[in-house]
Amino acid sequence: MAPRSILLADQPVLRQKSRRVPRPTPEIHALIQDMWETMRAARGVGLAAVQIGIPLRVIVVEIPEDMEDPHAGTSLALINPELIRMSHETEEGVEGCLSVPGWVGTVPRSIEVVVKGMDPKGKPVRLKARGYLARVLQHEIDHTEGVLFIDRATEVWSVEEGEEEQEEARAAGKKV
Numbered sequence: 001m002a003p004r005s006i007l008l009a010d011q012p013v014l015r016q017k018s019r020r021v022p023r024p025t026p027e028i029h030a031l032i033q034d035m036w037e038t039m040r041a042a043r044g045v046g047l048a049a050v051q052i053g054i055p056l057r058v059i060v061v062e063i064p065e066d067m068e069d070p071h072a073g074t075s076l077a078l079i080n081p082e083l084i085r086m087s088h089e090t091e092e093g094v095e096g097c098l099s100v101p102g103w104v105g106t107v108p109r110s111i112e113v114v115v116k117g118m119d120p121k122g123k124p125v126r127l128k129a130r131g132y133l134a135r136v137l138q139h140e141i142d143h144t145e146g147v148l149f150i151d152r153a154t155e156v157w158s159v160e161e162g163e164e165e166q167e168e169a170r171a172a173g174k175k176v
């Protein structure tokens with residue numbers, strides 16, 4: 001197990017819809033482990049399996065403990081995550097993506113969402129998220145549908161590679 005390379009936006013697989021996972025297997029557990037390592041090595045807050053070239057509906061999310069956010073410190077791996085409720089109320093925020101280095105953009109997202117899925121043990125999960133966690137979940141679930149933040153952004157601008165983080169920090173974000 002090791003961090004894997006993250007695919008960039010020009011890779012066609014990132015535009016595919018990922019497949020559902022029937023049940024967690026040892027292979028899925030190994031995939032999730034690699035995803036944690038890959039996301040942490042890249043200092044991201046979220047990663048979808050398709051970003052390492054595996055088009056399966058698996059995401060990992062980790063909101064840093066030092067963020068001023070009610071969900072700070074939340075860490076979760078979800079299989080077959082699905083948005084079952086999205087607030088009509090949206091807010092704009094700055095996002096970047098590990099697959100789109102050097103770019104950030106302003107993206108409107110629902111303020112509150114309800115997501116259901118399965119945890120790595122196969123137990124059904126249903127969770128309500130607000131604010132930043134809601135944003136990250138929407139971003140990652142978009143990846144499972146072949147959608148990138150640049151598709152939804154109202155404005156996109158380039159930043160020096162490695163400076164996405166500072167740019168997003170201003171909007172209380174990190175790379176996802």
Ligand code: ZN
Pocket residue numbers: 096097098099139143176
């Ligand atoms: Zn992303």
